[in-house]
Amino acid sequence: MATMGTQGQFKVVGTRPVRPDGVEKVTGRAAFGADLSLPGMLVGKVKRSPHAHARIVSIDVEKARALPGVKAVVTAADFPEIASEEAFVGEGPMNFRDLSCNCMARGKVLYEGHAVAAVAATSSAIADAALDLIEVVYEPLPHVIDVEAAMAPGAPLLHDDLITQGVDPAPRTPSNVAKRVHFSLGDVEAGFRAAQVVLERRYTTKPVHQAYIEPHACVASAGADGQCQIWCSSQGQFMVRAYCAKLLGLPISSIRVTPAEIGGGFGGKTLVYLEPLALALSKQSGRPVKMVMTREEVFRATGPTSGAVVEVKIGATRDGKITGAQAVLKYQAGAFPGSPVQPGCMAAFAMYDLDNVSVTGYDVVCNRPKVAAYRAPGAPIASFAVESCLDELARTLGLDPIALREKNAAKDGTRAVYGPIWKDIGYVETLQAAKKHAHYAAPLGPNQGRGVASGFWFNIGGESTAEVHINEDGTAVVVSGNPDIGGSRASMAMMAAEVLGIPVERVRPIVGDTSSIGYSFLTGGSRVTFATGMAVVQAAQEVVGELKRRAALILDVSPEAIEWRDGAAVPSDADPGRFAPLPLAAIALKAGRTGGPISAKASINAQGAGPGFATHLCDVEVDPETGQVKILRYTAIQDVGRAIHPSYVEGQIQGGVAQGIGWALNEEYIYDANGRLENPGFLDYRVPVASDLPMIEAVMVEVPNPRHPFGVRGVGEVPIVPPMAAVANAIHAATGVRLADLPMSPPRVLAAITRATT
């Protein structure tokens, strides 16, 4: 795999040391969410709705409670009722009433699998028996599953009080449309009038699940003094703490959350499901409670991303200059508002420098599990539509698809439709690298085709805390508050080692619990290496300053006479022979006698996350008799800013592409007429496995982000954005058939080919 851009000015950054969590994980010693057991611990389980939409007439838990071995039973009545109120959490809105009602249905069930009660018992069998003894009387209601049906007049309403936001004047009557989002620049109708070619297309996508291998799991333990502990796998121990406090009406200081290792999240573990239930069961029983979802529960009751309908209209001159671009995005939110339609709108045309552009999005509730974030939330859906349409435009105009993109590419100074003016971005560099890559010129055989597509993610910064402690022997500890999902322990240790000037093997990276490290926002938004990394660098720089002060005391020179180089205090250039280098370990040994322990902490709200751009090349072969699509070759070119640990960056790119290919070819939620999910398992919900995929080549372009000390920009989300269009464009190249509906599974592809040839 190739690395481009500058290198060599660093000693540690850009190298590929052994992963700090690698051996623990491959030897099975790493402790995930379900791996903790406590004395006297109970098993917690959830009773779930069999209906897609129903009023809860009554819940009788007395028989369950009376069963020997049952120690606690909770329903919505055991949780405080929370007023509807949008709180700003990290980077987005969060309605805690909805979160509470999603964790435990109150009054109505809104999707099949919606939790209605939970029990804790001394064994799994007793807990199962108790669930059966809970008597719930439902009054079934008409349900609605798909987004346009939910938007239609007369659709069954999920919420009586849901008034569409973002519409002026506000509607007087409730609907299933939670929000309208609109961004525009220039005059899009004038743009279409100036066009010589206008394409107008409609695309649809299905909900897909994050499909993390580890299901949701937690242990909660509430003490008789109200002090609570939670151990769980999540994308943020501080999120779990804050949400549980809110949902149970507890002070935040009464809850301590210890993060377990996490077996995949991809955005889907940025919410609580089991944790508040386990805590309520533990409070009632006075014993620790473990809860672990089955795979079926994960599918039925945790968030996939939206299914959507996207309408795109693009006008251009004959030489390929886009004069006007418009998109309408209709996203399923699931049972409660909150689809990623807004970031979808932001991402739709973000790769392009457009004078006239209009994007409108709708956030629409329907009787499905509430969606959760999924890697670059919303962007892959929008880009599937826009990048498919651009491919068709290139063919229509007889232009090379990369050349068309280059002609319209966003660059420094381009204003994005949602506000920002780009600076120091590397989109053009990814197009140039794609054009020059051997893959782009490689010959193709019969039934084979090549697709090109680009993608964007804005990436975020946010609040992070980090600490660097120097041990007595000169080794170091770096502590952060973010679960390590994509290699952040390695990158934190490497950045600290780079600043301290010591080998990375002498730095131990640790993920702290909520009580031992300051607040840190979620591991998400591709923010951790950027934002938490900035905090680590700041703390390490403070440590270096302190090391220089201590060295000055030991050497009896002024601190100004000291430089820090290669892990040692050395004389400044003004007087290079003044003293022999004093290494970190020698300073550490005397910390006690020069002022005490040497350590530093940084708490920041990081700004200036660099946006990420990628261009992907995909070769497919389509079996004309079965419609099966085989991915022959895949090259993902991405501006990664600066790769701290290139192997992890490549892994992120490969993982994102693999998920995008699954989304493109096979993954979908299939519902029956009653609104019941028919494929809640990995046999029927088909994620790509190793034998489905070629080795995915990751090409890292490095256009450093000047707002980060090492030039980092987020890398984890962009790679899932282009694959669906890249595959669709390749299928078109191979077959002459345009697929506008995901997934492009064999029956669909075969049907499209058959339609085109008959």
Add this chain to the structure above:
Amino acid sequence: MATMGTQGQFKVVGTRPVRPDGVEKVTGRAAFGADLSLPGMLVGKVKRSPHAHARIVSIDVEKARALPGVKAVVTAADFPEIASEEAFVGEGPMNFRDLSCNCMARGKVLYEGHAVAAVAATSSAIADAALDLIEVVYEPLPHVIDVEAAMAPGAPLLHDDLITQGVDPAPRTPSNVAKRVHFSLGDVEAGFRAAQVVLERRYTTKPVHQAYIEPHACVASAGADGQCQIWCSSQGQFMVRAYCAKLLGLPISSIRVTPAEIGGGFGGKTLVYLEPLALALSKQSGRPVKMVMTREEVFRATGPTSGAVVEVKIGATRDGKITGAQAVLKYQAGAFPGSPVQPGCMAAFAMYDLDNVSVTGYDVVCNRPKVAAYRAPGAPIASFAVESCLDELARTLGLDPIALREKNAAKDGTRAVYGPIWKDIGYVETLQAAKKHAHYAAPLGPNQGRGVASGFWFNIGGESTAEVHINEDGTAVVVSGNPDIGGSRASMAMMAAEVLGIPVERVRPIVGDTSSIGYSFLTGGSRVTFATGMAVVQAAQEVVGELKRRAALILDVSPEAIEWRDGAAVPSDADPGRFAPLPLAAIALKAGRTGGPISAKASINAQGAGPGFATHLCDVEVDPETGQVKILRYTAIQDVGRAIHPSYVEGQIQGGVAQGIGWALNEEYIYDANGRLENPGFLDYRVPVASDLPMIEAVMVEVPNPRHPFGVRGVGEVPIVPPMAAVANAIHAATGVRLADLPMSPPRVLAAITRATT
């Protein structure tokens, strides 16, 4: 119980909130050293020497290793050989060669119970069987148990290379005297010549064990990548980490130590015994290993404090002015150098303002378990002798014992024999409080007597780190790196709450593991509320500064316009109506948008620990027919500087007195002729139980220590210093018989009475 001194200027300091760890402990939920279990965990056990002194001819572990279920066997050969080298650790010297040889005998066994091998097996029974299969061939050597026998010419030598330190010129031949300590002021012979009365007496004490209820226990887990974790109960997770790293030759960063709750330490858990063995066994087996000592092992193989011989000579004028004072202290060190004879020498006459004084101490090895620190190490032994002798002097001169002490009491400006000049001390205040206390004037019955004795401990400061984090809802976390032995969680939370101006219930105190908090020296030396408290106060003050800066941003005023009062930003007095108070919670809610998480860390090496002084009153009744001594009433008056949580301070005083009474009346190590301990259990080693003791009254005098922001001085150690002399003096008052040898058990008391009356 009474509190004296100023109060009322604080809102939280000086109150008695519910203890943060109380409910966990009384409900049995608190996790002590033996309470963690990990999947696949093995049981580790130790093979111990049956000889007091022997050469190890050979150790054959092959049969043990071959036993099914045995996964690891280690002997000294599995540990790196460490050169003899005195390292300065915290406040004292530590010879890591000795520590290594104490954990696992190398070449020789030096006491009965000395570890020679350790095994890890899948069950306790298999581990026991494996111990029996280890074949050790010993060549027994002559042994020596008592201190003067060990000092005598021709005594069996424990170490061939032990040359007495502190003697000039250095001896040419080895001996059992590891060190001579000497302090003097003025001319003591001239002082005796100026005296009108000179008393010269000899006192002896027996080794006593700290008798913590929780035996030593740990779990160690070494990963295949060399990353190690240890969970254990100790007085310092950083001590365990550093010592294990040293003894196994590992970088400190490869070990993470998580402190368990601790069921008593009293100085005895300031060393490692099992932890390095468990870690070596885990490294060899690749599995976690749990080791827990039996009570018998605790007695045979962990450190009691020294038994000693103390010779005291005091000269005075007839009106009670001491003209010369001299003491010679001979302390058993156990098998390796390191008795607390130096602090014994420091403490012997520290209560008195003396012009001519000489103190000489000897640190003497003998075939007993290596001594460990025990509450005010060394001082109770010295004070038993000096305060007994002073009592006799008062009787000889016909003076009130308190008046004699007042006449000679150390006060501001007094130079102590070991160097410091006292400042802001409260010894005289304790004497005045004792004289005025109703106890001192209460009538006594037949066979009853009252004793008075004083005590001193210097207390220490040292390295500590603390963090204060503000949560999103305005609650707070305070993190420190010291195991909570005497209520430090409460005192840390209270000091933070006082500075932040919020209720203490909104502050959660946490003890961090070695990777999540910066270095902190041991919980010992009565340093934690003082030193770690200073770090907490400093961090909380930094947080307040940050809160004011954030409030300035929110209110759009300059930070100088803001004061912090009662947990809120309020307008400065210059412009009192400028804005409404902005409480901490409102500032916390907006932390993200005003710069990120609000938290602060302080790492300090605290100086200026205030010395502690106490005066105790004790009434006894002696049964003339059995010699049994009953404690009728006990009042302990102590300068505590400032009591942060008075109930905990009273508890420390009561606990110290109870241990001192046990030391005075019953506790002792009894050896047979072969150097084997005869009473290694609580049936034969008798600690006082509740029915042996009256309610001990703690009177707190508060002479604030100006070097601490709230005036704290250490309180945990002083209370064990006076009781032995107080009891001996009371027995003398009741019987007319002077007991100079501890313990003053019924047979000894009866014999003394019998001797005196026949």
